[in-house]
Amino acid sequence: MFNLLKDKLSSFVKSISKKVEEQPQKEVKLSLETKVKSILSNEVEIKEKDVSGLLDELELSLLEADVAYDVASGVKKKLKEKLVGMHVKKDEVSRAVNGVIRETLLGIMGKEKLDLVGMAKQKIDSGAPFVILFIGPNGSGKTTSIAKIAHLLKGNGISCVIAAADTWRAASQEQAEVWGKRVGVKVIGGQYGSDPTSVVWNAVAHAKAKGINAVLVDTAGRQETSRNLMRELEKMNRVIKPDLKIYVGEAIAGNAVIEQVKEFDKVIGVDGVILTKADVDEKGGAALSIYYSTSKPILYFGVGQELDDLKEFSAEFVVESLT
Structure with a gap:
């Protein structure tokens, strides 16, 4: 049930995780205190360049899975707003991105019910x-x-x-x-x-x-x-x-x-x-x-x-x- 769409979303998460986790460390002069904090936190920031191309690919994948154009476009826009600038630990990127996807899809589908x-x-x-x-x-x-x-x-x-x-x-x-x-x-x-x-x-x-x-x-x-x-x-x-x-x-x-x-x-x-x-x-x-x-x-x-x-x-x- 919904296997194609599930695979597309899973591939998106894996691609972002790989790209973010492979971010090169910038050579900048830091104080000893800042270096220690950086090592302990092991935190990375998701940048627009990390997700831009992948979001374009995801939009096409959603369309291939019969998602309506306005929905695919809306998902892409909301994911970009929520992901860019997010700070997350390197070993938790997949979990964090999955959480954002879940939140976005729940918002798209709505909560209205008829009893x-x-x-x-x-x-x-x-x-x-x-x-x-x-x-x-x-x-x-x-x-x-x-x-x-x-x-x-x-x-x-x-x-x-x-x-x-x-x-x-x-x-x-x-x-x-x-x-x-x-x-x-x-x-x-x-x-x-x-x-x-x-x-x-x-x-x-x-x-x-x-x-x-x-x-x-x-x-x-x-x-x-x-x-x-x-x-x-x-x-x-x-x-x-x-x-x-x-x-x-x-x-x-x-x-x-x-x-x-x-x-x-x-x-x-x-x-x-x-x-x-x-x-x-x-x-x-x-x-x-x-x-x-x-x-x-x-x-x-x-x-x-x-x-x-x-x-x-x-x-x-x-x-x-x-x-």
Whole structure:
């Protein structure tokens, strides 16, 4: 997971350490007291010439790992500000630089979180079902992610119904039914070619009538460039007024995910992101870039095909994986 980006950052740390530790000692006249202090401290200063070229190389490496350009540029700038002028013991350069990288990446990724379970319980207390709209491109793993969220909510005492509002893709209704049976929740579907908004309306009505706590809406996959399908989504959002809108995309899609989130956000607003296939994402660029580039928090990582393979997002976990 994120091995390419981890290797790039590790190489950067090693290169700086080597360069700084090999700094030549200047021949200057020092007092005996200053010489003694210098020997005892064994301290070096990281200079701009030590990091300038390496930071340029790191920026290119980040771009190769699908880190967004504004993020790569921001990381380079912040690292330069923090590293240049730093005084550190020669045998602690790697540890110090790693610490600066960790601090910088945590700042880039942000601390904002959405408590999905807490939000659902709060809405339930008002007497109305909590409606979550799942959106994203074809094949991104929306239906599987919905099943995982249903499993999560059930584990927290929140009953669910799935609205199978993908009435276009062949076998989409059947796929939703299969997952519904695995999780143990009812699926409300519709005829292929029927109005998807009416399917969601029926699912919400069913939840209200049966006292079900949450409605999870599975929509047809669509590209942000498909005007007709985006208008359909806009209609659904206007009629249903969901409490939460979650974009589901593949971590391995890199920068494409960021552009899609921005476009979906323009049309209906996006509250958070689930990144699927994070377990096979060797680059890690999307995970690092999304919040900084879109201001949308990552809620969960999909890390497998089982119902429990949903990992709550933690910036600390991502940074720990990279450093």
